[in-house]
Amino acid sequence: MSDYESGYPDYMRESLDKVAATRASRVGKSFKAMTAEEKDKILRDFHPDWKMDQKRGLKVGPSKGQLMPHEVVDILEAHSIIKPEDIDLSSIDYDVDVLIIGAGGAGLSAAILAHDSGIDPDKILIVQKLRLGDANSKMSQGGIQAADAPNDSPTIHYLDIIGGGHYENKPELVEAMVKDGPDVIKWHEELGVLYDKLDDGTMQLAPGGGTSRRRMHSCKDYTGLEITRILMDEVINRQIGYVEFTCAVEFVMDDMGQVAGAVLYDMDSDEYKIARAKSTILATGGFGRLHIQSFETTNHYGATGDGIVMAYRTGTNLIHLDSTQFHPTGSAYPEQIVGQLCTEKLRGRGAQPVNADGELFVYPLETRDVEASALIRECYGRERGVTTPSGMKGVWLDTPLIDVINGKGTIEREFAAMFRNYNKFGIDIRKEPMLVFPTLHYQNGGVEINVRCETSVPGLFAAGEVCGGVHGKNRLMGNSQLDLYVFGRRAGKAAAERAKTAKTGKLNLYHLDRYEKWLREAGVETDRKSPILLPEYRGEKTLKHQLKLL
Amino acid sequence: MENNAEIVTIYVMGKKHKVPGDLTIMKAMEYAGHQFTRGAGCRGGYCGACATLYRKKGSYKLEGALACQKIVEDGMYIAQIPFNPAEKTTYSLDELRPDANTILEYYPELSRCLACNTCTKACPQDIMVMDYVQASLRGDIEQAAKLSFDCISCGLCAVRCPAEIVPYNVGQLARRLYAKYIDGPSQHVLDRVKEVEEGKFDEGIKELKNMDKAALQERYETREKILE
Numbered sequence: 001m002s003d004y005e006s007g008y009p010d011y012m013r014e015s016l017d018k019v020a021a022t023r024a025s026r027v028g029k030s031f032k033a034m035t036a037e038e039k040d041k042i043l044r045d046f047h048p049d050w051k052m053d054q055k056r057g058l059k060v061g062p063s064k065g066q067l068m069p070h071e072v073v074d075i076l077e078a079h080s081i082i083k084p085e086d087i088d089l090s091s092i093d094y095d096v097d098v099l100i101i102g103a104g105g106a107g108l109s110a111a112i113l114a115h116d117s118g119i120d121p122d123k124i125l126i127v128q129k130l131r132l133g134d135a136n137s138k139m140s141q142g143g144i145q146a147a148d149a150p151n152d153s154p155t156i157h158y159l160d161i162i163g164g165g166h167y168e169n170k171p172e173l174v175e176a177m178v179k180d181g182p183d184v185i186k187w188h189e190e191l192g193v194l195y196d197k198l199d200d201g202t203m204q205l206a207p208g209g210g211t212s213r214r215r216m217h218s219c220k221d222y223t224g225l226e227i228t229r230i231l232m233d234e235v236i237n238r239q240i241g242y243v244e245f246t247c248a249v250e251f252v253m254d255d256m257g258q259v260a261g262a263v264l265y266d267m268d269s270d271e272y273k274i275a276r277a278k279s280t281i282l283a284t285g286g287f288g289r290l291h292i293q294s295f296e297t298t299n300h301y302g303a304t305g306d307g308i309v310m311a312y313r314t315g316t317n318l319i320h321l322d323s324t325q326f327h328p329t330g331s332a333y334p335e336q337i338v339g340q341l342c343t344e345k346l347r348g349r350g351a352q353p354v355n356a357d358g359e360l361f362v363y364p365l366e367t368r369d370v371e372a373s374a375l376i377r378e379c380y381g382r383e384r385g386v387t388t389p390s391g392m393k394g395v396w397l398d399t400p401l402i403d404v405i406n407g408k409g410t411i412e413r414e415f416a417a418m419f420r421n422y423n424k425f426g427i428d429i430r431k432e433p434m435l436v437f438p439t440l441h442y443q444n445g446g447v448e449i450n451v452r453c454e455t456s457v458p459g460l461f462a463a464g465e466v467c468g469g470v471h472g473k474n475r476l477m478g479n480s481q482l483d484l485y486v487f488g489r490r491a492g493k494a495a496a497e498r499a500k501t502a503k504t505g506k507l508n509l510y511h512l513d514r515y516e517k518w519l520r521e522a523g524v525e526t527d528r529k530s531p532i533l534l535p536e537y538r539g540e541k542t543l544k545h546q547l548k549l550l
Numbered sequence: 551m552e553n554n555a556e557i558v559t560i561y562v563m564g565k566k567h568k569v570p571g572d573l574t575i576m577k578a579m580e581y582a583g584h585q586f587t588r589g590a591g592c593r594g595g596y597c598g599a600c601a602t603l604y605r606k607k608g609s610y611k612l613e614g615a616l617a618c619q620k621i622v623e624d625g626m627y628i629a630q631i632p633f634n635p636a637e638k639t640t641y642s643l644d645e646l647r648p649d650a651n652t653i654l655e656y657y658p659e660l661s662r663c664l665a666c667n668t669c670t671k672a673c674p675q676d677i678m679v680m681d682y683v684q685a686s687l688r689g690d691i692e693q694a695a696k697l698s699f700d701c702i703s704c705g706l707c708a709v710r711c712p713a714e715i716v717p718y719n720v721g722q723l724a725r726r727l728y729a730k731y732i733d734g735p736s737q738h739v740l741d742r743v744k745e746v747e748e749g750k751f752d753e754g755i756k757e758l759k760n761m762d763k764a765a766l767q768e769r770y771e772t773r774e775k776i777l778e
Contacts, residue, residue, distance in 0.1 A: 036767070036771055130587075130588075130591060130599070131591065131599060133597070134591045134592070134597060134599060136592075138592060138596055138597050139592045139594055139596045139597070146739075147742070148736075148738055148739045148742040148743075149738065150738060151776055153751055153754070154746060154751045154755065155751050155754035155755050155758065156773070158755050158758055159758060159766075159769060159770055159773055160770075160773075162758070162766065162770070163766075163767070163770030163771075163773075167763050167766060167767065171758075171759045172759075175755050175759065178751075178755070179746050179751065179755075182739055182742040182743045182746060183743050183746070185736075185739050186735065186739050186740060186743050189729065189730070189734075189735040189736070189739065190730065190735070191643070191726070191730070192643055192725065192726030192727065192728075192729040192730040193729055194695065194699065194725055194728065194729035194733060195729075195736075197733065197736065201734070201736055201737070202736055202737075202738055203736050203738070203739070207777040211777075212773050212774065212775040212776065212777075213775075213776055213777070214776075214777060214778065219699075220699065220700070222596070222699070222700060224596070225596055225597075225702065226699075226725075229703065229722065230722075230726060233638075233722055233726065234643075236638060236640060237640045237641055237642065237643075239640065245587060245588070267587050298594070300591065300592050300593070300597075301586070301590045301591055301592070301593055335572060336572070336573070336574050336577070336621060337594070340593075340594045341594065365777075416699075416700050417595070417596070417700070420595070420675065420676070420700070421594075421595050421619065424595075424619050424620075425621075534585070534586075534587070536585075537577075537580040537585075538580055538581075538583055538584070538585055539580075539581055539583065542583035
């Protein structure tokens with residue numbers, strides 16, 4: 001019996017004791033990694049992407065016919081939340097060279113590079129739905145990949161990415177990402193990002209699911225926070241323009257068929273504003289808050305997929321939106337933090353997923369899609385999970401192993417965030433495992449771009465999670481952090497170059513009329529409107545009795 | 551969420567609500583009908599958007615928490631502090647030196663610190679805020695950087711500080727100075743950047759790009775793994 005107070009309900013004690021009893025015997029043991037055939041089978045049998053009744057073909061626009069989750073088709077096959085006739089485009093509120101929509105890692109990087117490329121700080125405008133830096137970027141815990149270790153190379157990184165993405169990635173985007181990787185880390189260090197280092201001054205690098213080298217750079221388990229806050233500080237120091245609690249709701253186009261800015265919505269005053277720009281960068285992030293297949297999510301409050309909707313109405317291509325990333329380890333208990341991320345770095349440093357009987361049942365560092373499928377199989381295929389008081393199932397992530405393997409104090413030092421967050425709910429992850437289940441984590445697909453971050457519509461650039469292509473059908477850990485800075489920087493630079501010579505014509509919103517026509521022609525009859533801007537978590541009764549009187 | 555939890559009474563900016571007692575402050579406010587624009591962010595304890603002050607019925611003590619991380623208690627009076635009117639000085643990091651008085655030069659109000667420890671008590675991250683404020687004051691950049699590292703800039707320390715210091719901005723400057731000038735860059739990163747620029751990997755990547763799927767898959771499945 002354990003000598004500490006358990007943070008779990010009494011009925012879980014028997015299973016917890018089994019985990020503790022097998023712990024010593026699991027040290028240094030692993031589980032055989034799956035063969036290509038085994039991976040293929042488990043994905044088909046258990047991965048949510050393979051539940052075909054949870055998807056349908058998109059009926060409108062240039063990417064018509066693509067299969068996507070119902071929740072995504074629902075926001076694409078929907079009317080705009082604005083009516084073009086209500087909007088006066090002759091009164092310009094912000095007239096800039098480069099407009100950036102979204103202030104996460106990609107948007108902030110783009111702003112800094114646009115400035116470096118010679119655009120005046122007051123001719124750059126970042127619009128942000130919530131606060132500067134409020135994005136999934138900030139929540140990234142485990143780290144960022146870049147092939148800078150002597151035994152590693154961008155070539156090996158390329159192979160890991162393309163195999164992990166099931167060979168569906170756009171090769172030129174992968175090449176750009178792996179080659180820019182080391183330079184992104186160099187840039188971060190110049191900006192004052194405090195990476196974890198060994199005593200000799202070299203980077204402390206960890207393995208991740210599907211990587212063949214130790215390539216994960218980290219800032220404890222606050223990697224995204226550390227990088228984002230420094231980019232924010234830099235944007236403020238450079239006096240680059242930004243406006244918070246103001247979201248873009250549609251792009252504005254011009255009579256030359258270019259994107260030429262956006263219709264903004266001031267969330268305080270409920271008024272619309274018009275931003276005109278020579279180049280526009282879309283960096284709005286992903287769609288976790290759509291709760292695909294009712295999964296809980298690790299995502300930020302603002303991650304409602306607005307960007308794909310706005311871009312698609314201008315006629316951009318979408319790619320790989322049939323594929324969604326479920327992170328293998330989200331919290332399954334306690335109730336208050338269900339769905340939140342338990343970083344992959346925990347497994348990178350030795351934590352093992354074990355079932356209710358305390359048995360290791362999967363190689364801990366399979367790619368995320370395969371690892372997540374193995375957890376789902378253990379709970380629902382083999383019935384060897386642990387059921388929580390609310391009826392959810394999960395398996396154990398045996399975190400105490402981290403200190404057993406790496407020495408006492410490792411968890412507190414390297415997993416300060418995880419340790420702190422669980423402690424707040426009475427669970428000491430140095431002594432007890434975490435109960436976990438896959439959680440909706442990342443939008444693998446999105447707007448199609450080239451290596452200059454240009455979309456198929458002139459004047460519109462895109463970077464970060466809103467884009468698809470670089471990760472193929474499955475993203476590896478730490479590559480979304482890298483993606484943000486690689487393509488954010490490229491977008492900022494290319495958008496600045498374009499802005500130096502581009503001219504904008506007469507503004508219009510004809511693309512919204514065209515989209516209505518597409519909906520009609522496809523026979524889509526709906527009262528849905530999008531983008532949705534914020535998720536809805538209020539109670540049924542509140543919503544039923546809503547009046548807008550003030 | 552299925553909920554059999556005991557119902558408790560909370561007061562959101564004075565207005566009384568009955569909510570399940572196992573919800574976080576954030577979820578309890580939504581349960582009570584509130585839709586956040588300000589005051590909610592990552593919902594996971596990483597962004598500091600949901601800084602909240604509360605006082606429990608019958609208590610003189612004003613306490614701070616993150617709304618997404620704190621479970622409601624019966625009789626809690628709640629007010630969020632979604633924005634903090636703090637001064638952030640601007641600077642070019644490239645032009646600074648990691649000298650003992652650099653931080654003080656940009657944040658001279660540091661010298662007003664009374665060492666009262668109110669900031670530390672207010673911190674929902676349990677950071678030793680006063681210790682890093684004092685380290686900044688003495689010019690110990692390394693100590694200030696390391697002690698402040700887990701800060702999420704929620705602002706509760708600044709709201710409570712009687713000397714009107716903004717500790718989280720001070721910590722930010724300390725960390726950037728420390729990382730750039732004292733910790734310094736890793737040589738192997740600089741070496742690799744140079745190799746990429748020289749085109750050392752171009753041929754290898756070109757080879758992979760030109761492979762058909764079967765050959766690429768073969769290469770991937772048989773690749774060497776060096777994870778120690």
